[in-house]
Structures are given as structure tokens and as C-alpha cells.
Amino acid sequence: MALSQKKLRYGLDLRREANGFATNRINEDAGKDTNNHKEDSAANSKSTMKGAKEPSIFCMSKLKVFLVSLSFAYLAKTMSGAYMNSMLTQIERRFNIPASLVGVINGSFEMGNLLVIPFVSYLGSKLHRPRMIAVGCIVMGFGCFLIGLPHFLMGRYRYENSLSVSENSSTIAVCLANHSQFSMATEQPSEECRKQAGSLMWVFVLVGNIIRGVGETPIAPLGISYVEDFARTENSPFYIGCLQIATVLGPLFGLLIGSYCAKLYVDVGFVDPEDVTLSLLDARWVGAWWLGVLICAAVSFIVAIPFCFLPKSLPKEGEENSAELNTKGNKTLLPAENAAHVSTTIREIAKDFIPYLKSLAYNPVYMLFLLITVIQFSAWIGMITFMPKYMEQQYGISAADAIFFIGVYNLPIICAGYFFGGLMMKKFKISTYKAAHIGFWSSIVEYLIYFSAFFMVCKNAKVAGLTMSYEGLEQVSYMETNLYADCNRHCGCSTKVWDPVCGENGIAYISACLAGCDISNGTGKNTVFRNCSCISAFGNDTAVLGQCNRENCGTMLQYFLILSLVCCLIYSFGAMPGYMVLIRSLKPEEKSFGVGLHSLAERVFAGIPSPIYFGAMIDTTCLKWGTKSCGGEGACRMYDSDTYRQLYLGVPSALRAVSYIPCVLVLLILRKQNKTLVQDDKELEAREEENGSVEQKDVPAAQNSTHVHQETMDL
Secondary structure: OHHHHHHHHHHHHHHHHHHHHHHHHHHHHHHHHHHHHHHHHHHHHHHHHHHHHOOOOOOOOHHHHHHHHHHHHHHHHHHHHHHHHHOHHHHHHHOOOOHHHHHHHHHHHHHHHHHHHHHHHHHHHHOOHHHHHHHHHHHHHHHHHHHHOHHHHOOOOOOOOOOOOOOOOOEEEOOOOOOHHHHHHOOOOOHHHHHHHOOOOHHHHHHHHHHHHHHHOOHHHHHHHHHHHHOOOOOHHHHHHHHHHHHHHHHHHHHHHHHHHHHOEOOOOOOOHHHOOOOOOOOOOOEOHHHHHHHHHHHHHHHOOHHHHOOOOOOOOOOHHHHHHHHHHOHHHHHHHHHHHHOOOHHHHHHHHHHHHHHHHOOHHHHHHHHHHHHHHHHHHHHHHOHHHHHHHHHOOOHHHHHHHHHHHHHHHHHHHHHHHHHHHHHOOOOHHHHHHHHHHHHHHHHHHHHHHHHOOOOOOOEEOOOEOOOOOEOOOOOHHHHOOOOOHHHOOOOOOOOOEEEOOOOEEOOOOOOOOOEEEOOHHHOEEEOOHHHHOOOOOOEEEOOOOOOOOHHHHHHHHHHHHHHHHHHHHHHHHHHHHHHHOOOHHHHHHHHHHHHHHHHHHHHOHHHHHHHHHHHOOEEEEEEOOOOOEEEEEEEOHHHHHHHHHHHHHHHHHHHHHHHHHHHHHHHHHHHHHHHHHHHHHHHHHHHHHHHHHHHHHHHHHHHHHHHHHHO
């Protein structure tokens, strides 16, 4: 009996110890929770007191300050880029160079990107990104300044002119048998003349554009990766969409400045406008191309300032308070971290370069997207580069009007498309697979509408010996011998000089001499040519300076502008979803490098060669080349607009058709990945349901064991 009582007491003691241990564990956990709750409440109260004591100076977070600054940087770089594209025709005429060389100058910007973009894209995420963007803006401004420098080093612009009309003379013989007036264009140039012509000054523009490309490089990859790293996932598409709006406003300002500068004579302020006999429609007209470049340089310098004061890293958006507490609690660790950062070498930073490159190479969506970008950008860059020239030659408008129409009709609607595309991605939280479909089908619809541009035709300008015979029959000729006819053969005219006159018969002639005009009355823009033997066959025999106005081109121009508006809206709406496919196909640590490599491929295989071969194709359609002051072939004065249209629209349509093959492959891959994700989600939900049912079964068992313990205690 005593032994049984001892066993019972021993069992009760064991149970009491077990219950006491469990009770102590519960009390300890409760105490920890209570302490944590007190610490959290204390921290919250401290942060609240801090917010009350230290009112915020800025109304925006640092991320939004960075976003605004980056928007202005985007505006500066796109403004200078759009301005340079709009001034290519002016540069071509000012330096008397062919369109293919203009393409080289335009592609030199991408060459500058190519020099530094691999290092900036990879090393940039390891270094101070805002300050690297600031340095890029400063370098970009210096490049713009160097581009405008040749204007101050060259002499005054001297255009081709068949007559040297003095102010004191009102009547001059034009058709001269010995053609002494036209010896300037055909005489052998001297070495002194070559030096005075400044024919190599375009090298300054080339080098300046390369430097501008170097400076522009850090802005896009480092800026986007910075936003992606510190913004919320659901806000990232909207923020990037806002940046895309800045990339549209920049070109808008650049084109408006370009349109204004194209109306100003190149030597504005140094030459009396009354002494200039050229009109805005004349192929020899050169606007004040240098003025806008200096404006772009000043803007780039100013934009660099805010980035100098932004931090290297930020807390994740929405976690600012917890980040502040962690920072305060870890102040003692900062010196050691800084020392470790200082000791980091470039070799250690770059050790993951090859693994990252391999990872991207084995990413099928990323590699196919690169291929799509190269093909489509080859089409778009060539078209955008020479669109002002196309509108000039096709519809007979001035360069200033062409630049203005592009800015007013196209860019605002592109801005709207980018905005609504990014807003749609944010509001509906569209998946990568659906985003790819939106980008693909919007591009297809725009591509089909684009073909109607082939039917918006405006006939060639009527120029005797080039697009028409001297008898008034339509015929295109690339031969200089066709510039002569029986009506002007006795004058001994030069075919090298481009100084067109418009006859009363509505046909233009390359010069008054080739029109068979005997005399001229008046001076400057008011000069009138009379007794023109080539015009007298049609009735009147007078002509005036300049080319004739083209008929029925205004209506076709309006149709073309409306078409471009519709196409830009549809394409830009799908551009942001398509771009997010690229971003989401990359791992977080690969985004900076992946975006930079994407930009690198775009520039190497599209940005550099596309303007060059587009310019070379356009040169093949030239009907009349200009002549340099020291002789030799200069810039083209007139193109065959029909052939120009077929090449300008046909080549991009063929390139885009090829690009849709990898687009279909991307959709198929994403479809397969989407099915896998859906299946994984279903399996995960099933597991969670099973775990939930098991937990529910464990709860009654735990309750039963608790009741047993309580009954034992009662005993």
C-alpha cells in the first residue's frame, strides 16, 4: 500500500513537472509576445513623435524625387536626339554631304553607346547609380556643344547661284554663249579653295554625336533598374510608363525647337534677310541648326544637378519606417560595411559577368525578344531618321513644316498610348502572357493599317530634263544629257548649278540659263526672267526664282498625317505591355545587365546600320546632285519621289513581316510557361487544403490532451 502510494505521488509529481514546464513555456512565449508588442508600440510611438517633431521638407519620397529627376533626364536626352534627327537635312545641306554620310553621323550616336554600355549596364548596379546618371548628363551636354561648334569655325554659308546680281544693276544678260557666268562650278578646285570650304567640319558633328551617345548611356538602364529595385511591384509598370511619357515630351520639345530653328536662316544675325534669295521650299535652304543644339546642351547640364544629391540606395517603397529603424539599430555596422565596399575591386565586381551572360543566353524569351527588337527597330529607326526628308520630297513642304507636323500629329498621341498602356498594366495586373498578346495583336493591327500609306501618292515635281521632257511629257531621267534641248543648247549652260526657276507653264527648270532665258529684271527675290525660249512654246515666256508649287499634295498630306496618328496610337498602346515582357523575363539580379544588353543589341544591329543603308538607298533615288563650291558632288537637290516612296515604305514593311516569326515563338513559350504556373498553383492550393484539414484534426486531439491534464490535476 505504501509502495503504491509512493508510485502515485511520483506520477503526480512527474505530471505536475510536465504541466509546469508547459505552463512556463506558454508564459515565456506570452512574455516574448508582450515584449515584442511593447517594443513595436514604442517604436511606432517614437516614429510618430519623430514625424510630429520633424516635419518633412519634401512632399515626395526620395524615390519619387528620383523619378521626377529621371523624367527630366529622359526629356533632355530624347529632346537632343529628336532635334538632331530633325536637323539631319540641314546638316546635309550645310556640309554638302550625301544622305549615306548623314546616316553615318546619325549612327555615330549609337556607336557612342556601344563603347560604354556593357560596362555601365553591369557595373552600374554595383556603383552609385544616381551620380553615374549625373555624369552622363554632363557628358551629353558637352557632346551637344561640340556638335554646334563648326558653325563658329566655318565661314558664312554660300549656296549655289548661277547669277551674281548686283544691287545697282536691274537688267542682266542670262543666256551667254561663252557661259562665263557658270565657270565657278566646273573649274578645277585649288588646294586653298578646299581648305576654305571647310569640307571636313562635319567630323566635329560626328565626334560630338559619339560623345552625346556616351553620355546618354547610363540614363535608361541604370534609371529603370533603380526604379525596379526600390518601387513596389504593382507600381513599377506605371512608373516606367510615366518615364515613357517623358520620352515623348522630350521629342515634342525637340521637334518644336527644330521647326522654329529650321525657319531661321543659318547665318541669322549676321546676314541681311533681304539678301537671301532662297525660300523655305528651296533645296539649298539651311536653317539655324546650331542654335537648338546649344539649347539642348544647356538643358543637359541643368538636369545633371539633382542626381548629385540622391543616395546610392533606397528602402523598398512602403517600407521606409522599418528601414529607418533598421538603419538606427545598425549604425555600428556601417564603418565595417564601408571598409568592405572600399576594398571591393573591379575584378571582384565583374566575376559574375560570364554567369549572367550564360543565364541570359539560355533564356529563350529574352533572346527572342532581342531578335524582335533588332528587326523592328531596324525598320523604325530608318523611317524616323528620314521621315522629314520623305515628307519634304513626297508632299512638297518645307523642312520646318515637316518637323512641326511630326511633332504635333504623332508625339502627343504616342504619349497617350504609353500612358494608357502602363495604366492598364497596373490596374488590371495583367500577366506576362496576356501582356505579350496585347503587344503582338496591337502591332499586327497597326501593321495592316500601315499599308494604306502606299496609296497616298503625290506626283513628282515637274522639272524639265529630270521628271519631264522639255515638250511637257512625263519621264524620269537620271542622265545629265537630258537637261539639254534645242531651246537652250545655244546658251552653253552648265548642268552642275542648281538654281531653279519656275516658268509660267508650271514647269520648273534647273537654272534660268537652261530655261533659255535671255535677260533678267529686278534684284534678289523679285528677279523676273524674260524671253525664255523653252517656256515660249507653251505661251508666256517668263519665269521667277524658285521651284513651282506642287498640285493636289495638300489632301494627300492630310491623309498621311491622320494615318500616322492612328498607327502611332495603336502601336504605342501595345508598346508598354510588350516591354514588360522583357522586364519580367529577367531575374531581379539580372535586370540591369539584361536591359543594358538589350540596348546594346538594339544599337549594334539596328541603330548603327539602319540609318546608313537607308541613306544609301535614298541616294540611289537622287535625280540631281548639287555641286560644292570647289567642285565635286555635294548634297542631293531632287529625288524621284515615286522610287523614294517605294523604298522608304517597302523595306520597313518587309523587315516587320519577318519580325513576327519570333513573336509567335515567344507567345508559344509563354503559353507553355503559363500552363505550368497554373498547374503549380493548383497543386499548391491542394497541398494547403490538405495541411489545413490535418491541422483541424490536430486541434481536437490537443484539446483532449488538455482535458486529461486538467482531470489529473484535479485528482
